[in-house]
Amino acid sequence: MSSISKNVIRFFKLAGINKRKDVEFFWKNIEKQFGNLGRSFREAIAARSDGQAVNPYEVRDASLELSLAVYSQYEADFASGLMSWIEEVEIEVPKRVLDIGCGNGVIACFMANLWPDTHVTGIDTSLNSIRCAEELARKLKLGNVKFEFGNAKDYFAKYNQSDIDMVLTSKVLQEVFTEEVGGFDLACPEDAFDTYEEIERLPELSANLIEFLNGVKAVLSDNGKYISVDRCGIPAAYVFLCRHFKEAGLGLIPARCEKIVGEDVGGYKESFPLSFLKKTPLAAEPSTEIIISLHKKMLLSEKLECINPVDGFVAEALYLAIGDKRPVHEAELIYRNGSGIMKMHLFHSEILAGVYKTTSRGMRQLEIVPLAEASAVVDAYFNEISKLSEYCDINENVSLDSSLLNQLGLEVVQSKA
Known part of the structure; x- marks a missing residue:
């Protein structure tokens, strides 16, 4: 979603919808400006918070001025x-x-x-x-x-x-x-x-x-x-x-x-x-x-933060939701004891980098970080592959988008199976 348009700002001004105020100041001003009606609205909010079947909006909309004041604070x-x-x-x-x-x-x-x-x-x-x-x-x-x-x-x-x-x-x-x-x-x-x-x-x-x-x-x-x-x-x-x-x-x-x-x-x-x-x-x-x-x-899209490893369908859904993923490195790890196969995908987009893992037993795990913090994820990814090479035969695809690695000054060295 892009920033607020000029038309919306202009409409808010015409309607009397103002900038949000400090919460404590807002509530004091509500009671001061609207008297008993302001106090009734605050009591209705408290009653609803306690689980009572109260509609605070019915009180709020008893006055257009009160309605717009509350709207400015909490709904604008x-x-x-x-x-x-x-x-x-x-x-x-x-x-x-x-x-x-x-x-x-x-x-x-x-x-x-x-x-x-x-x-x-x-x-x-x-x-x-x-x-x-x-x-x-x-x-x-x-x-x-x-x-x-x-x-x-x-x-x-x-x-x-x-x-x-x-x-x-x-x-x-x-x-x-x-x-x-x-x-x-x-x-x-x-x-x-x-x-x-x-x-x-x-x-x-x-x-x-x-x-x-x-x-x-x-x-x-x-x-x-x-x-x-x-x-x-x-x-x-x-x-x-x-x-x-x-x-x-x-x-x-x-x-x-x-x-x-x-x-x-x-x-x-x-x-x-x-x-x-x-x-x-x-x-x-x-x-x-x-x-x-x-x-x-x-x-x-609401806020990009580090996402510690998440599992299951949430991991899969998040991975699918990331648009324009560019693969950096992929590895298929075949456990020599016959316990299964794990696939690891190192990828990046314009704003983030991450690792997505799946196994033949249904495990799905995702970790993403802002692109500026990609080096830690990349290091951990290749260190894990290196450790697992003791137990697994590894097939790697290194003919992928290496722009992220170049940006970080890293090189891919194919592991020895």
């Missing part, structure tokens, strides 16, 4: 990423857009401002949010956006046309579940699954979500696009979500997918996969491995 980074993607994505300007779960209307108003000839409709189940959205539209003098109170199911039932060119849902699909499906949560922790086999045993699909997606598909025009941005904490969650897309007959286009980073009112930073879908299914649907790689690619 997410919104700016999504808005920048909307501006940059190469699609024909839509004639009609539907924003389901529009909240206070910021993103819907941005689209109406960006595309003055487009008719934008936002719907939400919070009356306070709809009132905020309408006030924001008046403030921005937008005549091409409207907001309706109600849920998606009722909207789909009364809207019996198929002429919407773009449907957007942002942090909505998780809420479509009326209860956890088989104990499964789209925002489940990172270590919930560890193998492909466990992913294949995911729970039954959610009837509620399938019904919702069928409604989305029904209102889309023939060339309509559906943009979903939602919580998917682990690859398995994204696979689960994509199975619902497939069941509803929506076609996921991996090349158009992205990752949006946001921080919620509790201060937790999250990565939200952005799924780009067309109304009709693809001739060849993306495989489970591609979907996992797509999820990991989104996470990988």
Whole structure:
């Protein structure tokens, strides 16, 4: 994702969305500026953190000024990423857009401002949010956006046309579940699954979500696009979500997918996969491995750090997700005692270097580092091959891209089997 565009910055200024403040100063100022309403909002946040069924956004959106102040602090980074993607994505300007779960209307108003000839409709189940959205539209003098109170199911039932060119849902699909499906949560922790086999045993699909997606598909025009941005904490969650897309007959286009980073009112930073879908299914649907790689690619692009060796499907998914890999050296190590074969791959891209290992017994392991720190990985790679040569017959491929080794001032000396 590129940096925030000038159009987004300009829109934030017009809407009254400001720079993030120091957290302690922000909360003191909220109570000072908004009095009882500010205190009620903070109490609602605390109650939700304690597990109570409280919706702090209903309190937040009781006032447009409070809503925008909180939005500036905790949602502007997410919104700016999504808005920048909307501006940059190469699609024909839509004639009609539907924003389901529009909240206070910021993103819907941005689209109406960006595309003055487009008719934008936002719907939400919070009356306070709809009132905020309408006030924001008046403030921005937008005549091409409207907001309706109600849920998606009722909207789909009364809207019996198929002429919407773009449907957007942002942090909505998780809420479509009326209860956890088989104990499964789209925002489940990172270590919930560890193998492909466990992913294949995911729970039954959610009837509620399938019904919702069928409604989305029904209102889309023939060339309509559906943009979903939602919580998917682990690859398995994204696979689960994509199975619902497939069941509803929506076609996921991996090349158009992205990752949006946001921080919620509790201060937790999250990565939200952005799924780009067309109304009709693809001739060849993306495989489970591609979907996992797509999820990991989104996470990988967030921040490049040293990744200590990771194993299993996570290692494979990360390795597949790294684009434009250039092999530096490959070695096949055949254990003389007949216990198996290990393959080692030393590679680099424009920004990182790494080693990927696989064995005939199913082991997969990956380690990557920033390119500037490649020398340690390269040294460890060749030292391991040297040690294993005592127990293995080695086949090496040294006729590969040696630019990384040249850059580090190293040479490949073929091991003696």
